[in-house]
Structure formats: C-alpha cells, structure tokens
C-alpha cells in the first residue's frame with residue numbers, strides 16, 4: 001500500500017481486478033454482506049446476483065412473492081393462500 005495519504009477515489013474490483021471509480025461500486029447500505037457487493041464493482045455484482053438468482057430460483061421466487069404480497073396487500077403468504085383457497089371454493 002502507498003504510504004502517502006490520499007483520498008481514495010478508486011479501487012480494484014476483487015472479481016474482475018479492474019481499477020474503477022468508487023461510484024462503480026455498490027454502496028454497502030442495505031446490501032451489506034448479502035452478496036458481498038462492497039468489494040466488487042456494479043457490473044460484477046449484477047452478474048453475481050444473476051447467477052445467485054439462477055441457482056436459487058425457487059427460493060428467490062418464493063421470497064419475492066412474499067415481499068410482493070407484503071408490500072402491496074400487506075398480507076403474508078399464509079393469509080394469501082387461505083384467501084386464495086376460500087375464493088376458489090366460492091367459484
């Protein structure tokens with residue numbers, strides 16, 4: 001490491017090893033540790049996230065569905081499934 005203190009404006013991506021502006025790296029806020037995006041650039045992060053999603057397709061879909069239901073209907077998956085079953089019976 002350089003002993004001269006300079007404001008760090010760029011760093012190397014631990015994935016593609018390219019030196020990039022700090023703005024090219026994802027912020028740690030909210031994402032800390034989840035995909036380990038702090039040390040890799042946005043491009044690599046997107047790639048990694050895509051691979052993660054592909055590998056964990058089912059669990060990601062289940063989680064996203066749960067989040068969707070919670071956000072838009074403010075209900076949990078359990079409640080939704082019960083409502084869905086009840087509506088089905090009434091048809």
Ligand SMILES: [Zn+2]
Pocket residue numbers: 013014015016017018040041042043044
């Ligand atoms: Zn990278």
